[in-house]
Amino acid sequence: MTEEEARERILAAAEELYYRKGYAAVGMDELRSAAGVSLRRLYALFPAKNDIVAAVLDRRHRQWESALDGAIAAAGDDPRERLLAVYRYLEDWFCTGDFRGCAFINAFGELGGTHPEVARIVREHKASFQEHMAALVAASGAPAALAAQLSILAEGAQSTAAISGDPQVAAQARAAAEVLIDAATAR
Template identity: 35%
Template sequence: MEDNVQEFCPLDGSGWSFAAIPPKNARDKIMSAASHLFCNHGFAATGIDTILTRAGTAKATLYHHFKSKEELIAAVLEAEGETWRGWFFGRLSEVKGPARNRILAVFDILEDWFADPGFYGCPFINAVAEFDTGNDAVRKAADLHKQHLLTWLKAQAMEMKAPDVTETARSIAVLFDGAIVAAQHARDPSFARTAKAMAECYLDQQRG
């Protein structure tokens, strides 16, 4: 029996995953199936036939839209990144108060994400770890995704008048990524709170 894509929709309806969005056309149907399988079972381990079975489409349809599996992976990462950033920065836009509050709110949002039953970690972290340095397209996609966060963090650090804006952004990003990996491996959302406490100490030191 073909899996129902809606089954994997985040229960709170937050819409952080492209795979949870009802497909609008054949291309989206293929990408939705591939996204779920890549993110939950691995990029290399997921074969084209498995994607076709889940999507319920013919091989000719897939290759009409994507010339190769590598092209499909790149499209999935782009779609997942865009969807997740829309959700994440949308949540951040609701946070009131000074920059310090907004930075710390990052970890509250992460905890909500980690607690979702559909949480599978960050597809970019997973892809880079899986392909190591052997796939430039994957690494470039991951770098672009991370740049959005770093740019936002730098803006908050500038507002805080941090002594080293770049280093402040990088330090928070390290806690951000570390919390994601730890929560994924341990299946424990509270790693977000641990990272938040560490971020508070770091930001307090920056205020000197």
């Protein structure tokens, strides 16, 4: 197994375990076993658990942005539909059998207070999402303040759906987004 293959196996196993069980609950031995690599190889690639957590969050960030960009692109050229595509994407995500909330919110809740690097990564991810929303809002011609409102709505939907286990939260958030968008663009 190449170094890149071992790294990928470790990150895939870590992402699944951390998301399912929590960051603090997963030890290096459990991760090593799930990835099918030796403890020596694990530590050679990731000298500390924080290194793995950071790499998993970086990987998750790239996956999130790629999937979100795909959903937005699939909505076509209508600026309103591109904004609403964010909430359709959330609904699809919430309906997956393994949805357990936002991995970034989960990481921040578990580790953000004691691991400044995790807090920084989470803040950057959330800022990136707000930048995405700001670009979509600007393209719609709506006031810039709408971006923060729609971002907060999406973030709240993620937390609420994780806690309630109800994927319909995304549809409710989309309906609220429609009201906000229509009010902002009617001005």
